[in-house]
Amino acid sequence: MKNKLFEKYFVFSPYFWLVLFFFIPLAIIFKISISVSEWGMPPYQDIFLFDNGFKINTSFENYVYIFSDYYYIGSFVNSLILALISTIFCLVIGFPLAFYIATSNIGLRNILLVLVVIPFWSSFLLRVYAWKIILQNNGILNVILLNLGITSEPLQLLYNQYAVIMGIVYTYLPLMILPLYGYLNKFDLNLIEASKDLGLNRFKTFFKVILPLSVPGIVAGSLLVFIPVVGEFIIPEMLGGSDRLYYGKILWEEFFVNRNWPGASALAFSGIIILVLPIVIFQILYSRWSQKNEI
Amino acid sequence: MKSSLIKSIVIFLGLFYLYFPILVLIFYSFNENKRVMVWKGFSLRWYNELFNNEQIIEAFIISIKIAALSATFATILGVMIGYSLVRIRKIPFKSFYIFLSSTPLVLPELILGLSMLLFFISLNNVIGFPSSRGQLTIFISHVTFCIAFVAIIIQARLTDFNKNIEEAAMDLGYNYTKVLYKITLPIILPSIIAGWLLAFTISLDDLVVASFTTGPGANTLPIVVFSKVRLGLSPEVNALSAILMFALIIIGLFYFYFNKKFKH
Structure with missing residues (x-):
């Protein structure tokens, strides 16, 4: 009897907290996203009206409004492209690093791993700020370029989409390296030797042996980078310019500047449906698939 | 030989x-000049001004308090959650439970922040609480999205360690509660500390969710720095x-120590 009570306490305390402070807030976003907007405070009408008998007062006009305006769709597409490019860069930089760390001897491996993770522990905001210093017109990168004679006058490196990509790749790189390392660390390095002995050249060994075995790590790392980058707000705000608008910025402005709560809620809920839901489904399917194939 | 040279170059x-931007940041903190990028000479002037900046000091104290x-x-x-998912078989609506405890990991902070803010506003309209947003609302939001990170660490540890130890203790006459407090919790203690440190830094570092749920008298350090x-x-x-990087790196090393301790 006592065990039962105890188990209930363990299961239901966090259950209660998460339903109240996580699930209900998501439900409220959905509720406001299908409300009719109006001028006032709060800037939307109730969905249940009781004044003349019971009436449900909902509307999908916020969604129609978002999906018919290129301003919103375009910024969402921009964010997806940004996330894709950043993920590819993180993969290209992170993979060789993770691979060489995983193939080092054990003492060196632990030291390198700590060294890779340490920057990730330091403040995110300040790491972005560091790039703002580096990319200034009179910043260190421009000084180097000028001294090498590559340019004759300082380049405008800051406040454009390339600076945003720089900042994102830098801050998210450890999130790519860690899962990659986790999987690369697991597999038997003799496989590489074996494939070389069997006459495969380096190129073939990479594509036929190393790459297929690291697919789970690539998937995990890519998801960890891709999803948060789509919703990223701070980096474009600090390093980006007006050349490109992103989903995070649009959502922020719709809420804080335009005070269009139903619109912002519809944007947020669309983000959940388009971005998070497929990934949750994908992860469930993927874990089933990998269990079946024993990866 | 050739491949080990490539290896060293790639790692270097x-x-x-990874470290160049951090070093640049620390280097320029010793610059005398008010214009950050123009080097004028070594000085601790800005450290002095920092410690006399009441706004930053106050924000720092608020942030530490909320984070702890x-x-x-x-x-x-x-x-x-970690314990329930690994050790308790009967969880009502288990997939919903998993959904609740893992989605905060993948949900963009912006969406989480917006949902929390609208929740607090709606709650205030219904029951009159919280009448204004501030440290309490940031605290609630931070707990909500840090839970998932702790749960995943604990879950991994409990899956790793041998259940037989617990069963042996049970056979020797320990009851359920005693097994938990005398056996399970001490064994996973390093992971619990690691989880706490991770949650602490996530909360200390959060700007987006705090910006949504903040109110008068609750400007956290990232909010002040960002402005x-x-x-x-x-x-x-x-x-x-420079100071924060140093402190956080120390916390990071502790995290590593506790998180690895279990394995050895």
Whole structure:
């Protein structure tokens, strides 16, 4: 009897907290996203009206409004492209690093791993700020370029989409390296030797042996980078310019500047449906698939 | 021979890339000049100004307070989730439970922040609480999204360790509660500390969710820093970065120590 009570306490305390402070807030976003907007405070009408008998007062006009305006769709597409490019860069930089760390001897491996993770522990905001210093017109990168004679006058490196990509790749790189390392660390390095002995050249060994075995790590790392980058707000705000608008910025402005709560809620809920839901489904399917194939 | 040279070069370039910006930041914090980028000479001037900046000091204290409290709550609830998922078989609507405890990991912070803010506003309309937003609402939001990070660490540890120890203790006459407090919790203690440290830094570092749920008298450190550097550079923030980087790196090393301890 006592065990039962105890188990209930363990299961239901966090259950209660998460339903109240996580699930209900998501439900409220959905509720406001299908409300009719109006001028006032709060800037939307109730969905249940009781004044003349019971009436449900909902509307999908916020969604129609978002999906018919290129301003919103375009910024969402921009964010997806940004996330894709950043993920590819993180993969290209992170993979060789993770691979060489995983193939080092054990003492060196632990030291390198700590060294890779340490920057990730330091403040995110300040790491972005560091790039703002580096990319200034009179910043260190421009000084180097000028001294090498590559340019004759300082380049405008800051406040454009390339600076945003720089900042994102830098801050998210450890999130790519860690899962990659986790999987690369697991597999038997003799496989590489074996494939070389069997006459495969380096190129073939990479594509036929190393790459297929690291697919789970690539998937995990890519998801960890891709999803948060789509919703990223701070980096474009600090390093980006007006050349490109992103989903995070649009959502922020719709809420804080335009005070269009139903619109912002519809944007947020669309983000959940388009971005998070497929990934949750994908992860469930993927874990089933990998269990079946024993990866 | 050739491949080990490539290996060394790749690792060197990778580490250089990761540390160069941090070193630049620390280097310029010792610059005398008010214009951050123009070097004028070595000085501790900005450290001095930083310690006399009441706004930053106050924000720092608020941030530490919120981070310590929310990390503690998130750790308690996260341990409960990790334990439930691995050791308790009967969880009502288990997939919903998993959904609730893992989605905060993948949900963009912006969406989480917006949902929390609209929740607090709606709650205030219904029951008149919280009448204004501030430290309490940031605390609640931080607990909510830190739980998932703690839960995942605890879950991994409990899956790793041998259940037989617990069963042996049970056979020797320990009851359920005693097994938990005398066997299970001491064994996973390093992971609990690691989880707390992770939650602490996540809360300390959070800007987006805090910006949504903040109110009068609750400007956390990232909010103050962001307002200073959003449009330009600030020498005081450079000095702050150097100190903060140092402190966070120490916390990171502790995390590593506790998280690895279990395996050895």
